[in-house]
Amino acid sequence: MSKLWRILLPAIVGVLALSAWEISVRLLEVPLFVLPPPSAIAVSLAQDLPSLAESLVFTLQITLGAFLLASAAGISLAILFAHSRLAERALMPYAVVIQVTPVVAIAPLVIIWTGLDNAWAALFILATLVAFFPVLSSSLLGFRSVDRGLRNLFRLYGATPWQVFWRLELPSALPHMLAGMKVAGGLALIGAIVAEFVAGSGTATGLAWRIVESGNRLNMPRMFAALLLLSATGILIHVLLSAVEYLLLRHWHESKVRSE
Amino acid sequence: MKLDSVGKRFANGYAALEDFSLDLAPGQFTSLIGPSGCGKSTVLNLMAGLSRPTSGQVSWGAGGKPDIGFVFQEPTLMPWATVAQNVALPQTLTGRPAAIEEQLAKVGLSAFATCYPRQLSGGMKMRASIARALASQPALLLLDEPFGALDEITRFDLIDQLLALWLGHSFSALFVTHSITESVFMSQRVVVMGGKPGRVLADIAIDEPYPRLPAFRAEARYAAWCGQVLDALRGAA
Numbered sequence A: 001m002s003k004l005w006r007i008l009l010p011a012i013v014g015v016l017a018l019s020a021w022e023i024s025v026r027l028l029e030v031p032l033f034v035l036p037p038p039s040a041i042a043v044s045l046a047q048d049l050p051s052l053a054e055s056l057v058f059t060l061q062i063t064l065g066a067f068l069l070a071s072a073a074g075i076s077l078a079i080l081f082a083h084s085r086l087a088e089r090a091l092m093p094y095a096v097v098i099q100v101t102p103v104v105a106i107a108p109l110v111i112i113w114t115g116l117d118n119a120w121a122a123l124f125i126l127a128t129l130v131a132f133f134p135v136l137s138s139s140l141l142g143f144r145s146v147d148r149g150l151r152n153l154f155r156l157y158g159a160t161p162w163q164v165f166w167r168l169e170l171p172s173a174l175p176h177m178l179a180g181m182k183v184a185g186g187l188a189l190i191g192a193i194v195a196e197f198v199a200g201s202g203t204a205t206g207l208a209w210r211i212v213e214s215g216n217r218l219n220m221p222r223m224f225a226a227l228l229l230l231s232a233t234g235i236l237i238h239v240l241l242s243a244v245e246y247l248l249l250r251h252w253h254e255s256k257v258r259s260e
Numbered sequence B: 001m002k003l004d005s006v007g008k009r010f011a012n013g014y015a016a017l018e019d020f021s022l023d024l025a026p027g028q029f030t031s032l033i034g035p036s037g038c039g040k041s042t043v044l045n046l047m048a049g050l051s052r053p054t055s056g057q058v059s060w061g062a063g064g065k066p067d068i069g070f071v072f073q074e075p076t077l078m079p080w081a082t083v084a085q086n087v088a089l090p091q092t093l094t095g096r097p098a099a100i101e102e103q104l105a106k107v108g109l110s111a112f113a114t115c116y117p118r119q120l121s122g123g124m125k126m127r128a129s130i131a132r133a134l135a136s137q138p139a140l141l142l143l144d145e146p147f148g149a150l151d152e153i154t155r156f157d158l159i160d161q162l163l164a165l166w167l168g169h170s171f172s173a174l175f176v177t178h179s180i181t182e183s184v185f186m187s188q189r190v191v192v193m194g195g196k197p198g199r200v201l202a203d204i205a206i207d208e209p210y211p212r213l214p215a216f217r218a219e220a221r222y223a224a225w226c227g228q229v230l231d232a233l234r235g236a237a
């Protein structure tokens, strides 16, 4: 499929779907608070953009911070675990506990700890907890899958532990690390949103709260506008991380090499 | 350089080598041949210092342990590094100056210096692997069934290149193979191994001049040498 078609095809599908949506809502006279037509959503988006953008920035800050901390912590722990079975045995069960405990369930607890005045700190912690595990598990897999022959080769030439880490383990683990970070990027956003839903009224100012608020006031066009911004953000995060992955792996990793 | 009645028992209790002795003369091209699983790779790993013997000794002549080059069964190249960076690895790790263009030219890979391993054919990858092993000017080159996965035409090509490199330099080569013809064509000496536990069954000197040209494969003497190695191997079974 040509490049043009790959962009054009989903665009056409989108335009058709939006048109069908607009027309059927108008023909069937669906009330605005049940399903607003795309045009009303666009108007609301334009009108409320300043306040929505403020919320978006808040959510983005939480997401970005959580993503960076989760990546740093996940990769560091993976390095530690890869070099010490003892550390893995001792700590991995707790990482799993964090992973399997639903964030919604611990959110109230974390919010009480940070205090309602610091709701952002709670959101930050919760989003980090959600995003952290995929980085840890895939990085660990990466550090474990270093080629044995290459390891022997480095040993043969008396490589220092630092050389082995920097020139062998890190590049071997990189594709797995990036895959984990790509998942973490999406999860950090989800974590930030879910945590804000739980954090409740008035204290939070992110996009999630704008959705709740709009729902309470039956302001469906604005609710949809906020949703739209949210998925646009999710897509942007995914595209950015995929671009980083592509740039780092394009020369050598089979998943990124264009077939001739 | 020699292995002196070396034994190797793995952690699971399996005795891969018992009372195994092998003495390598400097500059000699020696082949080590034996059935699969008889302990050939174990011998190479002991020589390279990648594993320690559980009994006996690995000892080196005057000057201590020499620089060793190792060509594995797989090309074992770093996929994230270019061919030039791969070949330069020994120098990169030891911090010595590298003459990479020269190394690449020797194996005919000059035009591929900036390529990544995935862009090379199997034979080219193996040539890069050989260039890397020779980059540190080793006194001893260990090769573990390096051509096993290649097609026959490529294999003959690489055999000729390896022999030319050996004639042009002064390293000793220990070439592990399970191909009788390969061992006879290349070596001055064929050491025949038997397994369970690994030991030397026969030590055959191939008294033929170099350079060994393709025509050698068609000669009756070549067939006779092959028959002799085969007999020694049959004795193993």
Ligand SMILES: Nc1ncnc2c1ncn2[C@@H]1O[C@H](COP(=O)(O)OP(=O)(O)O)[C@@H](O)[C@H]1O
Pocket: B010, B011, B012, B014, B016, B034, B035, B036, B037, B038, B039, B040, B041, B042, B043
């Ligand atoms: N790490 C190991 N632990 C236990 N047994 C091993 C190990 N490595 C090799 N072996 C066994 O030792 C024997 C010799 O292995 P190897 O030297 O690789 O044989 P070859 O290279 O001649 O095919 C084989 O039977 C193999 O299964």
Ligand SMILES: [Mg+2]
Pocket: B040, B041, B042, B144
């Ligand atoms: Mg082997």
